[in-house]
Amino acid sequence: xxxxxxxxxxxxxxxxxxxxxxxxxxxxxxxxxxxxxxxxxxxxxxxxxxxxxxxxxxxxxxxxxxxxxxxxxxxxxxxxxxxxxxxxxxxxxxxxxxxxxxxxxxxxxxxxxxxxxxxxxxxxxxxxxxxxxxxxxxxxxxxxxxxxxxxxxxxxxxxxxxxxxxxxxxxxxxxxxxxx
Amino acid sequence: xxxxxxxxxxxxxxxxxxxxxxxxxxxxxxxxxxxxxxxxxxxxxxxxxxxxxxxxxxxxxxxxxxxxxxxxxxxxxxxxxxxxxxxxxxxxxxxxxxxxxxxxxxxxxxxxxxxxxxxxxxxxxxxxxxxxxxxxxxxxxxxxxxxxxxxxxxxxxxxxxxxxxxxxxxxxxxxxxxxx
Numbered sequence: 001x002x003x004x005x006x007x008x009x010x011x012x013x014x015x016x017x018x019x020x021x022x023x024x025x026x027x028x029x030x031x032x033x034x035x036x037x038x039x040x041x042x043x044x045x046x047x048x049x050x051x052x053x054x055x056x057x058x059x060x061x062x063x064x065x066x067x068x069x070x071x072x073x074x075x076x077x078x079x080x081x082x083x084x085x086x087x088x089x090x091x092x093x094x095x096x097x098x099x100x101x102x103x104x105x106x107x108x109x110x111x112x113x114x115x116x117x118x119x120x121x122x123x124x125x126x127x128x129x130x131x132x133x134x135x136x137x138x139x140x141x142x143x144x145x146x147x148x149x150x151x152x153x154x155x156x157x158x159x160x161x162x163x164x165x166x167x168x169x170x171x172x173x174x175x176x177x178x179x180x
Numbered sequence: 181x182x183x184x185x186x187x188x189x190x191x192x193x194x195x196x197x198x199x200x201x202x203x204x205x206x207x208x209x210x211x212x213x214x215x216x217x218x219x220x221x222x223x224x225x226x227x228x229x230x231x232x233x234x235x236x237x238x239x240x241x242x243x244x245x246x247x248x249x250x251x252x253x254x255x256x257x258x259x260x261x262x263x264x265x266x267x268x269x270x271x272x273x274x275x276x277x278x279x280x281x282x283x284x285x286x287x288x289x290x291x292x293x294x295x296x297x298x299x300x301x302x303x304x305x306x307x308x309x310x311x312x313x314x315x316x317x318x319x320x321x322x323x324x325x326x327x328x329x330x331x332x333x334x335x336x337x338x339x340x341x342x343x344x345x346x347x348x349x350x351x352x353x354x355x356x357x358x359x360x
Binding site: 019020021022023024027028035121124125132134136138139140141142143144146147148149150151152153154155156157158159160161163165169170172174176 | 199200201202203204207208215301304305312314316318319320321322323324326327328329330331332333334335336337338339340343345349350352354356
């Protein structure tokens with residue numbers, strides 16, 4: 001009987017984005033998400049309970065600090081050099097620390113990625129975005145922070161898994177899976 | 181019996197946008213839309229036949245010149261000072277000419293707005309975008325031209341009129357109405 005080395009199960013990463021019709025997630029990098037519908041907010045908050053850990057950028061963390069401090073939160077930031085821990089919150093500089101290895105060592109299986117635009121881009125580039133929930137609120141902003149803030153154009157293919165109307169104002173929730 | 185002054189009916193403006201999940205419409209301002217699905221392309225080309233005139237920016241016009249030359253096309257551009265006419269194509273600088281008045285004088289009733297990002301923004305700001313068809317192709321680009329290229333953040337409210345799946349790859353077509 002062959003011995004089989006037990007492999008550490010990789011974490012699964014799920015993004016949550018609330019966006020305007022034109023792909024903007026905030027007016028500026030320090031502004032909150034108080035423009036989203038109650039239905040999306042409820043969906044988002046309820047969803048987060050299912051995750052072992054949450055990944056956020058520093059701006060997003062600051063905006064939602066009170067809530068995130070209660071959870072296993074990984075803050076991706078250039079403001080630290082080595083890993084810095086503050087109770088349940090860990091600050092990591094991805095230039096110096098492999099975030100994926102860190103998460104696997106911690107044994108987290110389900111990780112939620114909650115933004116902002118640089119973090120979504122970082123996770124997508126590093127195979128840390130297996131699927132993504134996109135809530136489209138019925139607004140056009142014409143300017144502001146884009147959903148993904150990448151340095152250059154690249155074509156990542158997704159497949160649509162579901163569409164759901166969240167309210168009668170026209171807020172919709174799309175679920176996409178990375179690749180196809 | 182009271183005399184009633186006959187009012188010139190205003191034109192109705194409908195936008196057509198094909199976008200990635202993250203609100204990008206092209207890799208660069210001179211690139212075409214060869215990344216969209218056949219289903220969207222067919223919908224778009226068939227739809228345009230219903231319009232009296234088409235509004236496009238100069239880059240969009242150059243990319244689709246052969247097709248647009250056959251139609252009443254209004255090219256919004258800073259490259260001319262006064263109105264310049266070339267068969268069915270009219271070049272207008274909105275700094276010097278009121279585009280809306282021009283369209284009303286021409287008697288156009290149904291006008292399609294086909295981009296790019298500066299033109300969608302111009303039309304939205306000038307009450308020349310009554311409704312908009314948004315095709316979302318199942319890609320993330322992380323960079324590139326944004327759907328609306330506005331100078332500052334503003335919240336325009338739309339209402340969702342319909343959702344349609346265009347193919348099994350997950351291309352969806354949303355129809356929004358300006359205001360609510």
